[in-house]
Amino acid sequence: MGDGSAPLPVPRVAVVVFLLKGRAVLLGRRRSSVGDSTFALPGGHLEFGESFEECAAREVEEETGLKIDEAQLLTVTNNVFLEEPKPSHYVTVFLRARLARPEQEPENREPEKCDGWGWHDWGNLPAPLFWPLEKMVRSGFDPFPPQASPEAEK
Numbered sequence: 001m002g003d004g005s006a007p008l009p010v011p012r013v014a015v016v017v018f019l020l021k022g023r024a025v026l027l028g029r030r031r032s033s034v035g036d037s038t039f040a041l042p043g044g045h046l047e048f049g050e051s052f053e054e055c056a057a058r059e060v061e062e063e064t065g066l067k068i069d070e071a072q073l074l075t076v077t078n079n080v081f082l083e084e085p086k087p088s089h090y091v092t093v094f095l096r097a098r099l100a101r102p103e104q105e106p107e108n109r110e111p112e113k114c115d116g117w118g119w120h121d122w123g124n125l126p127a128p129l130f131w132p133l134e135k136m137v138r139s140g141f142d143p144f145p146p147q148a149s150p151e152a153e154k
Contacts, residue, residue: 011089015055016043018096018143019068023122025143026064026106029115030130033085040130042117046093056095064117065107067100074143079132092132096143 018041019026027039044059046052053071060068074094081088106117120126122144129137 068097
């Protein structure tokens, strides 16, 4: 893909979390060269030797102060950002999780990277969404677990 003028960026692995509370998800407004001022899920780079679940727990706590439980793999996407000031390529691992303690409230622990965190109803998400998340929402993706039918609980 390169024309030889500059080395191509190396693909990175990002782990992001649909942190669920009722029918809401936690979103923060990015402060970044990629997707600046868009709303995104908490998450970050996978570190050497980390599991996806370990990365999710670490990143959510670093960014929001929240402890999570029940992290589950949902899907993986391939995202190439060519139009950004700094071209990049991410393999993004999406997980779903719940708060370890429901009374927890998010804190903005990295104000240089995020303008703040808030719970947003899945049916009324803010705009603009970070491109990978927007693409998933437009495709009809639903991060919520299927509701058990009353018959299944008997």
